[in-house]
Amino acid sequence: MALWLYRLGRFTFRHKWWIIGAWVAIVVALGVLTSALAPKFATDFSLPGTDSDRAMSVMKTDFPAQNDQLLKASTTIVVQADDGLANHTEQIDALAAKARTLPEVVDPQAIANPVTVAEANPAMAARVLSPDGTVGLIQIQQDIPRQDLTPADMAEFEDLLAEFRGNGLQVEGTGALMQVFEPGGAAELLGFAIAFIVMIVAFGALIAAFIPIVTGVLGVGITMLLVTLSAKIIDVQQSATTIITMLGIAVSIDYALFIVSRYRSELNLGGSREAAAGRAVGTAGSAVCFAGLTVVVAVSALAVVGIPFITQMGIAAALAVVIAVLGAITLIPALLGAFGRFAFKPRIPGLHHGDEPDSAPSNGLRFARQLTRHPLPWAIGGLVVLVIAAIPMTNMELGMGSTTDKEYAATQLLQHGFGEGVNGALMIVVSDADGGNVTTAADDVVAHVKTLDNVANTTTLTWIGNGANPANPQAGATTALISVIPELSPSGPETQHLMEQIREYATTSPDGATVNVGGQTAIMADISSKLSSALIPFLVVVVGLAFIILMIVFRSLLVPLIATVGFLFSVCATFGATVWIFQEGHWGLIAHTKPLIAFLPIFMVGVVFGLAMDYQVFLVTRMREEYVHDVPAKESVIIGYQHGARVVASAAVIMISVFAAFMLSSDTTAKMMGFALAAAVFFDAFIIRMVVVPAVITLLGDAAWKLPGWLNRLLPDVDVEGTAIRKIPIEPEADPSAGQPVVV
Template sequence: MALFLYRVGRFSFRHKWLVVVAWIAAAVVVAGLVGSLNPKFSKDFELPGTDSDKAMSILQSDFSRVNDEQSKASTSIVVAADDGVANHSAQLDQLVAKAKELPKVTDAASIVNPVTAAKLVPQAASKVLGDNGTVGLIQIRQDVSPEDLKPADKERFTDLLGEFRTQGLDVQGTGTLMQVQEQGGTAELLGFAVAFIVMIVAFAALVAAFIPIITGILGVMITIQLVTLGAGVFNINESATGIITMLGIAVSIDYALFIVSRYRSELALGGSRESAAGRAVGTAGSAVVFAGLTVVVAVAALSVVGIPFISQMGLAAALAVLIAVLGALTLIPALLGVFGRFAFSPRIPLLRHGDEPEEKVSNGQRVAGVVGRRPWVVTIAGLVLLAVCALPMAKLELGLSSTTDSEVAATDLLKRGFGEGVNGQLMVVLHSDNGDVARAADDAVGHIRGLDAVATPDQLTWVGNGPDAANPKAGATSALISVTPQFSPSGQQTHRLMEQIRDYSSTTEKEGASLHVGGQTAIMSDISSKLSGALIPYLVLVVGLAFIILTVVFRSLLVPLTATLGFLFSVCATFGATVAIFQEGWFGLISHTQPIISFLPIFLIGVVFGLAMDYQVFLVTRMREEYVHGRTALQAVIVGYKHGARVVASAAIIMISVFASFMLAPDTTSKMMGFALAASVFFDAFVVRMLVVPAMITLMGDRAWQIPRWLDRILPNVDIEGSKIREIPIDHDATPADLRRSDPAPVG
C-alpha cells in the first residue's frame, strides 16, 4: 500500500491545480444539489422495539390530540412568594396578560392566574397552588414544534420572567422555551483559533499552519452537505450532524499535521518537492489510512446500540473521517504543491523548526531518554496516576434528563410546591383488539393507585377513545392513564415505578389488553436502558476489531495488547475525574451536580478510542519503521519518539482545546461532555501513548515486535513502514517509472 500511496502523493503534487479544483468543485456541486433539492431532516424520534415506542404508536393512532400536544412546545411559569402568591395577584394578572402575547399561544384562556383558577375550581386548586399557597403554577402551550423555536424566543420569555421578578415575587420558568439551544459556533471558532496557534508553533511558519485549517473546513463542509443530501432519501435525524463538526475538524487537523510534518522531514533529506510529497504520503499516509480505519470502526459500530439517531451519528462521523483521510492523501500534497517553496515561510524566529540537523537534541529525545533509562518507573508511575484518578468511578451513577441549568431554580420551586414529578408524567396506554378495554383499564387504575411513588393517586383515572365525545369511555378499544410520579423524572424511584407498571402487563394480557408506558420520561428511561445494555457488546466489538487492525499494522501481538489495555486505563481515569467533578462536586467547579448522562460512556468510548488509536499508530509506526530498518529496540523507541512526539503532542493539545472550549457552554451537560473528552485525550495522549506505551515497548525489547510464524504468514503485508519507498532514490528527476527499476538504491 505504501507504494500506491507514494504514487497518489506524487500525482496530487504534480497535478496540484486539478486536485484542488476537483475538491472545490465537489463542494460546490453538493452544495448546489442541497440548495436545489432542499432536503429536510426528519424530526421523528424513534426507539424501535422499546415499550415506550409501542406506547407512542398507540397514542398517535388513538389519542391524536394528546400526541399532538406531546409534540408541541409546553412551558411552565412557576411563581413563589413567602407571604403567599395571593398577595401578588395584581402582578400575576399582568404576567398572565403578557404571557398570552407570546407567539402562537394555543388556548390563551387556559393561561390563568393560579389564585383565580383555585377560586374558580376549588377541587383542582392543588394542581395550581402548592406549599400552603406560597407556590403557583401557570401553564403555557404553543402551536409550534420545539425544534422550530429560536434563541430569540427564549430571550423574550426570560425577559418576561425578569420583568415580574420584583416586590418579593420569584418568577422562574421550565419547559420547552427554557430548553432552546443557543446558536453554536463559539466553541468551534475558539477551537480553530487554538489549533492555528498550536500549528504555528509546531511548524514555526505561517503558511504551513493554514493548510490543515483549509482541509478541515472543506472536508467538514462537504460531509455536512452530503449528510443533508442523504436526508432527502433516507430518514435522517438532524442530530446526526452534531458530531461531524467536532470529529471532522479533529481528525482533519490531526491527519494534516502528520502528513505536513513528514513532508518537511522528507524535504530535509534532499531531492525534489514532488518526491518528498510522495514519500510523505507513502509513509505517514499509510498510518493515516489505518488510523482512519480504526476511527471509522469505532464510530460506525455505534449502530449496535439500536437507537436510530445514535446509529446515524456514528455513520455520519464515519463519513467525516473517510473524507478527512481522502483529503490528507490528495488535497494536502496538492496544497503543498500550490504553495511550493513558500510552504514553510515566513519562518518564525525563536521557534524550533523541523529542518534542524539530525544530531540536534530535541525535547522529545530527552523525554525518550528518560523513558529508556527508567522504563519500570515510568510504567508504574503512569498506571498508578491513572488508577488514582479512576477511584471515584466506583460512585458512578447514570441518568438522562432534559432539564437544563437555567431550569434548576424552577424545578426546585416545583419540587417544593407540587413534587418533583409534576412535569414528568408517565403515559400509560392500554389497547384491546377484541373489544371494550374498560375492565382492564379500571383494574390498571386500581393497581397503579396502590403503588409507591405515585403523586395524588386519588385523582388517577383513565380516558378512552370511544366514538362518543361526551362519553369517550363507552366502546373504547384504547385507554390512557396519565400517572404523575412523586420523584424526579430521571430518578431511580420513577424508573422503578415505570417498571412496576410495565410488570402489570402480564395481568392485562389475561384480560385481552396490552399495556405500555410512554411519554418523555419513559423515552429517556428506555434510552438509558438500551445504552447500558449495549455498552459491553459495543466495547467488545470495537476493541476486538481495533486489535485485529493494529495486529496487521504492527505485525505484533504485544504492541496492540498494550495499546488496548492502556486505553481502558485512560477511560477509567476519565470516568473517575468526571464523576468527581460533575457528580460529587469536588473543588466546587460545578454548582448543580447531577448523574453522569447515560450516553456519555458509549459516546466517549467510540470517539476517544478512535483518536487514541490515531496517536498510537502515528507514534509507534515510526518506532516500528526504525526497528525494521536496523535499529535496536531501544534505539527505535528513542528515534521514533523524537520524530513523532512533537506532532502527536501538537495534535493532542489541539483536541484538548477544541473539546475544552465546550465547557464555556451555559449548561452542565455540554460542560460535562467537553470536560470528559478533553480529559480522556489528555490521559490517553500524554500519559498512555507518550509515557506508558513507549516504556512498556522498551521493557519488552525485541519481543514487542515478534509474531508467531503461522500468524505472520496469513496476515496481509501492508508495508506501513514504507520499505518499498526506501528503495526509491532521493532524486529530483525521479519519476513513477523509477518504481520499476531492477536495481533500487537506498535512501540517503
C-alpha cells in the same frame, strides 16, 4: 498500499489546481443542492423494540391530538411568593396577559392566574396551585414543533420572566422554551484559534500552520452538507450533526498535521518537492489511513446500541473521519504543491522549524533517552497516576434527565410546591389486540396504580379513551390513556421502580389487554437501559476489530495488546475525573451537580478509542519503521519517539483544545461531554501513548515485534513502513528555477 499512496501523493501534488478546484467545487455543489432542496431533519423519535416505543406508536394512532401535543412546544411558568400568590394578583395577571402574546399560543384563555383558576374551578386547584398557596403554575401550549423554536424565542420568554420577577414574586420557567438548542460557534472558533497557534509552534511557520485549517473547514463543511442532504431521502435527526464539528475538526487537523510534518522531514532528505510529497503520503498517509480506519470502526460500532439517533451520530462521525482521511491524502499534497517553496514561510524566530538534523538535541530526544534508560519506573508511575485519578469512578452514577441548567430554579420550586415529578408524567397506554372494549382493563390499571408508592395524582387519576363521542370518549373505547405523575424526580430510582412495577403488572393483567408505558420519562429510562446493556457488546466489537487492524499495522500481538490495555486505564481515569468534578462538584466548575449523562460512557469509549489508536499508530509506526530497517529495538523507540512525539503532542493539544472549548457552553451536559473527551485525550495521549507504551515496548525489546509465523502468513502485508518507497531513488528537483538546494 504505501507504494500506491506514494503515487497518489505525487499525482495530487502535480495536478494541484485540479484537485483543489475539485474540493471547492464539491462544497459549492453540495451547498447549492442543500439550498435548493431544503431538507428537514426528522422530528420523530423512536426506540425500536422498547416498551416506550410501543406505547408511543399506539398514542400516535389512537390519540393523535395528545401525541401531537407532545411534539409541540409546551412550557410552564412557575410563580412563587412566600406571602402567598393571592397578594400578587395584579402582577400575576399582567404576567399571564403578556404570556398570551407569545407566538402561536393554542388556547390564550387557558393562560391565567393560578389563584383565579383554583377559585373558579376547585377540581383544578391541585394541578395549578400548591396546597399552601405559595407556588402556582401557568401552562403555555404553542402550535409550534419543539425543534422549530429558536434562540430568539427563548430570549423573548426569558425577558418576559425577568420583566415580572420582583416585589417578592419569583418567576421561573421550565419546558420547551427553556430547552431551545443554542447553535455553537464560539467553541469551534476557539478550537480553530488554539489549533492555529499550536501548529505555528509545531511548524515554526505561518503558511504551513494555515494548511490544516483549510482542510478542516472543507472536510467539516462537506460532511455537514452530506448529512443534511441525506435527510431528504431518509429520516435523520439533527443530533446526528452534533458530533461532526467536534470530531471532524479535530481529526481533519490532526491528520493534516501528520502529513505536513512528514513532508517537511522528507524535504530535509533532499530531492524534489513532488517526490517528498509522494513519500510523505506513502508513509504518513498509510498511518493516517489505518488510524482513520480504527476511528471509523469505533464510532460505526455505536450502531450496536440499537438507538437510531446514536447510530446516526456514529455514521455521521465515521463519514467525517473518512472525508478527513481523503483530505489528508489528496488535498494536503495539492495545497503543498500550490504553496511550493513558500509552504514553510515566513519562519517564526525562536521556534524549532523541523529542519534540524536528527542528531540535534530536542526535548523529545532527551525525554526518549531518559524513558528508555529507566522504562520500568516510568511505566509504573504513569499507571499509578491513572489509578489514582480513577478512584472516584467507584461512586459513578448515570442518569438521563432532560432538564437544562436554566430550568434548575423552576424545578426547585416545583419540587417544593407540587413534587419533582410534575413535569415527568408516565403515559400508560391500555389497548386490546382484538379491538375490544378496554373499560374494565383500564379501570383495573388505574386502581392498581393508585396502590403504588411514588404516585402524586392518586385522587385525580383516571383514563381517557379513544371513543367516537368527544363528550364521552370512554364509551366504546378500544384504547385508554392514563397519565401518572410521580412524586419524586422523573430520573430518580424511585420513578424507575414505579415504571417497572407498572410494566410488571402489565405482564400479569387478568383482562388480556396490552399495557405499555411511554412518555419522555419512560423514553429516557429505556435509553439508559439500552445503553447499559449494549456497553459490553460494543466494547467487544470495537476492541476486537481494532485489535485485528493493529495486528495488521504492527505485525505484532503484544503491541496491540499494550495499546488496548492502556486505553482501559485512561478511560477509567477519565470516568474518575468526570465524577469528581461533575457529580461530586469539586473545583466549582459547575453550579449544579448531576449524575453522568447515561450515553457518555459508550459515546466516549467509541470516540476516544479511535483517537487513542490514532496516536498509537502515529507514534509507534515510526518505531516499527526503524526496527524493520535493522535499527536495534531500544534505539528504534528513541528514533520513533524523537520524530513522532512533537507531532503527537501537537495533535493531542489541538484535540484537547477543540473538546475543552465546549466547556464554554452554559449547559452542564455539553460541559461534561467536552471535559470528558478532553480529559480522555490528555490521559491517553500524554500518559499512555507517550510514556507507558514506549516504556513497555522498551522493556519487551525484540519480543514486542514478534508475530507467530502462521498468523504472519494470514495477515495481509500493507507495508505501512514504506519499505517499497525506500527503494525508490531520491530524484533531484525537476524544475531548475526552483533553486538548487531545497530550503525549508
